Amino acid sequence: MIPRSGTETTLHYSKVVERYAHLFDRPEIRLRFLNHTLALQTDCTDKLNGWLDRFPLIKQSKLYERHYARLLDLLLYRLIVREINKYLPTSMGERLRLLRQQKAPVAARVYFSFYQARYLFHVAGLAFVVLLICGLCSATVWSAHRVNNYLASRYSKSNPTDTHAGSPGVVYAQTPANYLPDYKPEKVWLVERKDNFERYSNGGRISTDYETDNHQRAYYVLPHTNGAMNVQAKPIGELHHEPAGLLYHTSESDLLPFTADNNESIETHTRGLLEYVRRNRSYNYVIDRFGQIYRIVRDEQAANHAGHSVWADKQGVYVGLNESFIGVCFETRSDASVEQLTEAQLVAGRLLTQILRSRYQIDDADCVVHGLVSVNPDNMRICYHHDWVRNFPFAAMGLSDKYQVAPVAISEFGFTYDDDIIAQVGGAMWPGAVAALAEFDRRAAAANLKTDDLRKQMRERYRQQMELARKSRDTTTDQTESSRALDQTNTPQG
Amino acid sequence: MEEKNQMPANKVEVPLPKSGAVGLDIGTSRIVAADSSDSKLTRTELNAFVAVPASDMIEQVLKQKHMVFERNCKNLYVYGNDSDFFASFMNVAARRPMRDGLLNPQEEQSQHIMQLIVQRLVPRARRNNEVLYFSLPGKGEGVNGKLVYHQAVLKNFLSSLGYNAKPLNEGQAVVFSELQDENFTGIGVSFGGGMCNVSVSFMSMPMITFSIPKGGDYIDRNVTEVLGEANSTKVRLEKEEHLDLSRAPKDDLSRALHIYYEDVLQTLIDSLRAEFSASSQLPKIDRALPVVLAGGTARPAGFLQKFEQMLVAGGEFPIEISDVRMAKDPLTATARGCYIAAMSEMK
Ligand SMILES: Nc1ncnc2c1ncn2[C@@H]1O[C@H](COP(=O)(O)OP(=O)(O)O)[C@@H](O)[C@H]1O
Ligand SMILES: [Mg+2]
Numbered sequence: 034m035i036p037r038s039g040t041e042t043t044l045h046y047s048k049v050v051e052r053y054a055h056l057f058d059r060p061e062i063r064l065r066f067l068n069h070t071l072a073l074q075t076d077c078t079d080k081l082n083g084w085l086d087r088f089p090l091i092k093q094s095k096l097y098e099r100h101y102a103r104l105l106d107l108l109l110y111r112l113i114v115r116e117i118n119k120y121l122p123t124s125m126g127e128r129l130r131l132l133r134q135q136k137a138p139v140a141a142r143v144y145f146s147f148y149q150a151r152y153l154f155h156v157a158g159l160a161f162v163v164l165l166i167c168g169l170c171s172a173t174v175w176s177a178h179r180v181n182n183y184l185a186s187r188y189s190k191s192n193p194t195d196t197h198a199g200s201p202g203v204v205y206a207q208t209p210a211n212y213l214p215d216y217k218p219e220k221v222w223l224v225e226r227k228d229n230f231e232r233y234s235n236g237g238r239i240s241t242d243y244e245t246d247n248h249q250r251a252y253y254v255l256p257h258t259n260g261a262m263n264v265q266a267k268p269i270g271e272l273h274h275e276p277a278g279l280l281y282h283t284s285e286s287d288l289l290p291f292t293a294d295n296n297e298s299i300e301t302h303t304r305g306l307l308e309y310v311r312r313n314r315s316y317n318y319v320i321d322r323f324g325q326i327y328r329i330v331r332d333e334q335a336a337n338h339a340g341h342s343v344w345a346d347k348q349g350v351y352v353g354l355n356e357s358f359i360g361v362c363f364e365t366r367s368d369a370s371v372e373q374l375t376e377a378q379l380v381a382g383r384l385l386t387q388i389l390r391s392r393y394q395i396d397d398a399d400c401v402v403h404g405l406v407s408v409n410p411d412n413m414r415i416c417y418h419h420d421w422v423r424n425f426p427f428a429a430m431g432l433s434d435k436y437q438v439a440p441v442a443i444s445e446f447g448f449t450y451d452d453d454i455i456a457q458v459g460g461a462m463w464p465g466a467v468a469a470l471a472e473f474d475r476r477a478a479a480a481n482l483k484t485d486d487l488r489k490q491m492r493e494r495y496r497q498q499m500e501l502a503r504k505s506r507d508t509t510t511d512q513t514e515s516s517r518a519l520d521q522t523n524t525p526q527g
Numbered sequence: 528m529e530e531k532n533q534m535p536a537n538k539v540e541v542p543l544p545k546s547g548a549v550g551l552d553i554g555t556s557r558i559v560a561a562d563s564s565d566s567k568l569t570r571t572e573l574n575a576f577v578a579v580p581a582s583d584m585i586e587q588v589l590k591q592k593h594m595v596f597e598r599n600c601k602n603l604y605v606y607g608n609d610s611d612f613f614a615s616f617m618n619v620a621a622r623r624p625m626r627d628g629l630l631n632p633q634e635e636q637s638q639h640i641m642q643l644i645v646q647r648l649v650p651r652a653r654r655n656n657e658v659l660y661f662s663l664p665g666k667g668e669g670v671n672g673k674l675v676y677h678q679a680v681l682k683n684f685l686s687s688l689g690y691n692a693k694p695l696n697e698g699q700a701v702v703f704s705e706l707q708d709e710n711f712t713g714i715g716v717s718f719g720g721g722m723c724n725v726s727v728s729f730m731s732m733p734m735i736t737f738s739i740p741k742g743g744d745y746i747d748r749n750v751t752e753v754l755g756e757a758n759s760t761k762v763r764l765e766k767e768e769h770l771d772l773s774r775a776p777k778d779d780l781s782r783a784l785h786i787y788y789e790d791v792l793q794t795l796i797d798s799l800r801a802e803f804s805a806s807s808q809l810p811k812i813d814r815a816l817p818v819v820l821a822g823g824t825a826r827p828a829g830f831l832q833k834f835e836q837m838l839v840a841g842g843e844f845p846i847e848i849s850d851v852r853m854a855k856d857p858l859t860a861t862a863r864g865c866y867i868a869a870m871s872e873m874k
Contacts, residue, residue: 047730048813051710060707061548061870067710067731068871424653461650471593 324377773829
């Protein structure tokens with residue numbers, strides 16, 4: 034909180050501020066409004082006083098006596114309008130509706146109507162100060178109160194239930210609820226496709242300059258064990274070919290300080306990364322530090338991003354996520370000390386997430402990060418790779434927090450972690466991992482088995498499933514290999 | 528966003544903060560973390576520990592029971608929520624890293640243990656400058672000098688976890704969580720284990736803050752002493768489970784509890800009067816103020832009525848009181864208030 038002095042003056046201002054406070058439903062926003070406005074006002078007052086102290090003449094003039102308080106009020110209203118505009122919905126119509134609903138004082142509404150003319154308002158305020166200082170005008174001083182009252186009376190004369198646009202000074206709500214700030218598009222569609230990029234309805238732009246081919250996706254969805262270890266590891270349904278989820282990675286490439294003078298070197302680094310990724314077919318997408326999205330391996334094809342990995346949703350278990358999940362790589366490092374993602378990457382990541390989720394109907398539950406799915410079947414430990422094992426901004430991507438979800442590797446297949454892993458992930462496991470370990474114990478207890486015995490059984494089962502996944506992959510790899518050979522002469526698809 | 532876990536609902540032990548703002552109530556008895564204003568989503572750890580000489584056998588047992596502990600070359604420390612169970616299991620009294628609202632100077636392990644407990648509730652910050660408000664007692668008898676140290680140690684430690692850590696008066700936190708409709712104008716009182724904290728707030732600004740060095744522990748300690756009990760556990764359990772301040776006491780124990788409860792309340796009300804008369808810089812408050820009561824010690828049946836009675840019994844109050852009410856969830860009010868303060872600073 035900002036420390037503040039002069040509680041007496043505050044009482045007066047607080048009354049004004051209070052009239053607007055109830056516009057803010059959320060406690061923290063109301064607190065911030067009250068706190069900010071009053072603190073800033075006290076600040077302004079102090080500054081003005083300090084300044085006036087240097088001009089004793091002004092202070093002695095009658096003009097000063099008469100208008101000092103009004104000048105302060107004017108400042109206050111300016112602050113209030115500014116603060117209100119920061120926190121209320123962005124659409125003008127919405128705000129007015131809110132104001133009317135909440136029976137805000139007429140003055141508040143009028144101030145809103147006039148917010149568009151705020152620069153004029155500021156200029157007027159400034160002019161007022163100038164006039165005051167020069168002492169040129171003593172008869173017709175423009176004051177906040179007069180404008181306030183004048184407009185207020187005028188506004189209240191017009192019919193308040195009249196919702197037609199075009200009434201003087203008032204913009205009414207015409208925008209449907211769809212366009213409110215929190216609106217999330219259900220469906221994102223391709224707006225245009227050019228030679229080297231695609232543009233989507235949510236503003237996302239995908240560069241196809243580095244696009245390349247790999248083998249077609251092919252994977253089985255495997256059943257949950259549901260605590261009983263004798264469930265047959267027979268897959269649910271047929272071989273699938275569509276992406277089932279999104280998996281986020283870090284490139285772990287070198288990062289230059291993100292400043293304007295490094296501009297070209299940053300781009301050079303990115304090009305190096307993109308070429309490497311294309312050569313190795315490492316990911317389906319790369320998002321560079323300027324927020325440009327590049328498609329590398331086409332969506333319907335598997336990229337080599339996940340290695341040994343496992344994840345699950347309500348339908349079932351996915352083993353070997355190269356085949357089933359789309360790999361999205363951010364150009365950044367896990368140990369990036371200052372900021373891991375640039376603002377541009379956050380935005381681009383969110384847009385790409387929307388595009389892919391919309392196109393393939395991907396569930397929130399299937400959008401996860403590499404570190405949470407990566408396993409090492411040799412020693413049955415999790416976190417073989419640990420990119421994004423913490424700090425991934427799920428919320429910013431419009432996703433729920435997967436650090437809270439118990440990884441199936443631990444809870445069903447009996448993978449574990451050790452002190453080394455704990456140290457590598459920063460000293461503490463994410464909550465889901467901890468919960469999953471307990472869950473596995475619970476299962477063992479329910480099955481009347483020692484945890485270690487169940488662990489042995491489940492590891493065996495995991496190996497079977499890995500084998501199954503390998504087979505499904507091999508068949509399709511062969512197919513695509515041959516079909517690609519046939520396609521060699523065709524132009525690459527767009 | 529819908530959340531579709533692939534697992535049956537899991538009890539998650541140490542959720543990460545969700546919004547980038549955290550409130551932390553660091554009390555003598557319990558530490559409470561809030562990263563949402565919903566009281567169901569707060570997390571609590573007992574601010575206590577049990578130390579036993581290190582032995583492999585005990586360590587095995589602790590591991591089997593999934594207890595939270597730490598081992599150094601000499602001792603095993605069971606801390607946080609498990610300390611209660613382990614203390615009764617070992618038939619010893621749990622120890623406290625804090626005493627009377629501040630770090631306990633008599634416990635050499637106090638800082639280290641508190642850090643372990645706090646880390647269970649709030650792991651590292653995920654981003655730079657994540658704001659965390661932690662509760663701090665107000666000035667008062669026997670507190671003043673130590674407060675500076677207490678605050679600096681906590682701030683230091685929380686900053687090392689990556690938070691932009693700031694202190695918030697505990698009474699003020701109660702105001703933030705409970706008096707939104709009054710535009711954060713009113714009196715917040717937190718009746719804790721180690722002390723009671725009061726803040727008189729006007730439009731979100733603390734005008735008067737102070738603490739008294741009496742609380743639940745004071746009641747336990749004195750009742751135990753006057754009744755000649757061996758330890759305070761029995762007294763505390765009776766107090767927490769059966770005490771009803773609206774009924775006349777039936778036995779010695781409840782009589783003694785009544786007496787010390789009244790003592791705590793009287794001290795608090797007297798101090799409040801005294802602070803009002805002493806403070807010269809108060810604005811003329813133009814309205815009646817609500818009083819909100821929170822904290823573990825405020826939980827017995829009849830507490831609210833008792834407070835009201837005693838307030839009235841003392842004659843005219845220096846300011847007008849509109850009503851006295853209980854916090855929605857007295858045990859988490861401070862943490863939630865800290866969270867609101869932290870949220871209010873989010874960009
Ligand atoms: N139901 C209850 N009835 C009476 N006292 C209680 C009850 N629950 C907790 N307490 C007491 O409240 C105190 C702890 O309150 P709390 O707000 O957690 O304190 P602190 O802020 O000091 O950690 C302890 O003295 C405890 O005995
Ligand atoms: Mg407390």
